Amino acid sequence: IERTLSIIKPDATRRNLTGKINAKFEDAGLRIVAQKRIHLSLAQAQKFYGVHKDRPFFGELTEFMASEPVVVQVLEGEGAIAKNREVMGATNPANADEGTIRKEFALSVGENSVHGSDAPETAAEEIAFFFSGLELV
Numbered sequence: 001i002e003r004t005l006s007i008i009k010p011d012a013t014r015r016n017l018t019g020k021i022n023a024k025f026e027d028a029g030l031r032i033v034a035q036k037r038i039h040l041s042l043a044q045a046q047k048f049y050g051v052h053k054d055r056p057f058f059g060e061l062t063e064f065m066a067s068e069p070v071v072v073q074v075l076e077g078e079g080a081i082a083k084n085r086e087v088m089g090a091t092n093p094a095n096a097d098e099g100t101i102r103k104e105f106a107l108s109v110g111e112n113s114v115h116g117s118d119a120p121e122t123a124a125e126e127i128a129f130f131f132s133g134l135e136l137v
């Protein structure tokens with residue numbers, strides 16, 4: 001059974017949307033098997049998003065992710081990586097399908113409420129970035 005790393009971003013934690021977003025995951029058959037609220041330092045956000053370091057939005061993205069607490073979580077289910085990305089919707093909420101988290105809650109392409117791993121290798125890396133073996137059952 002597959003696992004993926006999810007982050008509820010500062011625009012959503014600030015607006016008390018954690019419960020509504022978690023309901024979308026659970027309604028889609030994704031099980032929340034680990035979850036914690038943390039406040040990333042700028043250096044930690046830069047490390048996590050290292051793959052985007054040459055993109056024009058890197059500064060904006062990392063400063064936003066370090067601006068306020070986030071909720072990091074591990075979601076589990078059949079095809080969890082793809083299923084989570086389906087539930088999240090398109091990166092830009094203007095292009096997101098009806099019923100998706102980003103359509104319903106995202107404020108902009110930057111402040112888009114959630115992150116989800118995009119492949120098995122990145123899911124494993126991203127889960128290990130935030131959670132120790134002891135925190136995962």
Ligand code: ATP
Nearest residue numbers: 057060061090091109110111112114115116117118
């Ligand atoms: P994520 O990786 O957060 O799940 P994603 O895979 O849909 O989202 P990526 O292309 O990996 O999108 O971009 C990572 C994040 O960078 C986006 O979620 C968004 O917050 C931010 N981002 C992407 N494009 C832009 C942009 N043009 N302007 C501002 N921020 C952006």
Ligand code: MG
Nearest residue numbers: 115116117118
């Ligand atoms: Mg991505």
